Amino acid sequence: MSEADTIDRAAARATAERQELGAEAAVGVLRPSSRLARHRRSPLDRPRFLYVIMAFVLVFLFAPIALVVVFSLNATPSLATFGGFSPRWYEQLMHDSALLSSLFLSLQIAAATTVVSTVLGTLLALGLVRAKSRWTRPTQTVMVWPLLNPEIATAVGLLLFFSQFGLTLSPTTVTIAHITWAIPYVAIILRSRIVGLDPEIEDAAMDLGATELGALRLVVMPLLWPTIIASGLLIFVMSFDDFVTSYFTSGSGVPPLPVAIYSMIKHGVSPEINALGTLMIVLSVGTVLLALAVFRMRRPVAKGEAVVDLTGSGVA
């Protein structure tokens, strides 16, 4: 055995002893004598593993999406090897009239959903905050429930409802179904904004002679507009992207885009889906970034707060 080895072993033993000492000291925590504990290294103090997990999650989240985008530009149909850049899948997409009509149908459904649910959701939020009545709490329960209910159950219920009343499944039934989950979303986002308003602003307006309705129109609404527009943009994206509800409530005509994509994937992968997916990523992410920018216009917000507020503290 070489001398270096012996020294290494001695050093290792010393380290182990120190660690044991540290562990003992830690047991005596909250006792002032154990000052060692304050300086003991811990993974939570030097969060190298936190950096690792953070990096892993970012790769986990973005690698699959990046793959879709990269292979949408592939010159060959392979999804495994890249054979040079080519816009051929985008060209093929531009000539796919069935998919294009699905795309326009989804845009129409999203637009109608956005308008109706934003109006009804904003009214609901105002009513919830201002009308203190015994109906407030039941209304809140009815409002949270659709967000938690498994989407497939909501969709099946609507399917049974529509067929019971003889409504033929069509883009109209899809829109009605989307509005149903969109109203609670708008109402929850708007509600937290209204609750956060300073009531003195309104009082001031009324002291200056405005009626309550006048104060709402002239003072409160201008403060709410950025939030209303931002939540409208979010609803647009969510409706445009919605699959489960659209799947159960659309009829035999032109399918909404996500339903069309579903049957395409079922038949097998194709780079055309990559091209379509890339366009949808650009559209959705662009709209969300716009929503976030509008939302931050309202006032300087703490970092990250806009994201949390806008997503209703994570209820989806």
Next chain:
Amino acid sequence: MHRWVWRLFLIPGAMWLVVLFVVPVGFIVAVSFGTVDIVGAPVYGWHPGNYTPILQSIYIRVLLRSLTFALATTVICILLGYPVAYFVVRFGGRYKGLLLGLVILPWFVDYLVRIYAWVSLLGDQGFLNGLLHAFGMPGSPPLRLINTPYAVIGGLTYDYLPFMILPLFAVLDQIGDAVIEAGKDLYGTPAQTFFRVTLPMSLPGLMAGCVLVFLPSAGDFATAQLLGGPNSYMMGNLIDGVFEGGGFWPFGAALTALVLAVLFVPMLLYVRYALRGGGVLSG
């Protein structure tokens, strides 16, 4: 202005939700006890027998599988989501908003495009198998990744991870640095400060995150359809099979009612929590 004007504001939205959400959920239960006429339209009645096929082992197995997948997804989301939320709050610094935005952004990519991304990554002709093949791994495909339970759980984690991170971020962000400092001043090690201060204070957000991940995972069907195949089918796939495959609607309604019944407890927990001011409805 009188209070009744504000109450008028409540009416359109509340009526919409009652007629188009509460009533349809009632229809699920009603149809599940009914039968159908000769053209397949629901006829209401008392036929609890619609539920008896569910007791067959195949359906029980699918139900247990759905709950297992959802539970596994929830656990993985905690293991990944808690460190991420903690990291963003404590070590994000001036990039806090940007980091949170980055973690949430993929959720706004279309649900089916995200699943498709995984299909193209894990498929037999997909990217990973292409890589393995290029490195000389034999077999065609070199590794079976798609059509496995792992692919489904991975896909579900990908779908719902942001729902864990957001509520955790919200609670962790509320914990002031002063509290953490106090823990250290009382000679707590970082680990003790975490387990006796940070973790207990973040429990409401953790609970909310678990419910928000578990519920949609348990009710999912497209992920299992496209990444799992028949051996990984979940309750949603059975429901889909009945309604889109021309099956007996009362049985499909019974399956849906069963899912609702199983998930009712976590839903109720969350609604109570939210109404007490802990969650989305807090001022």
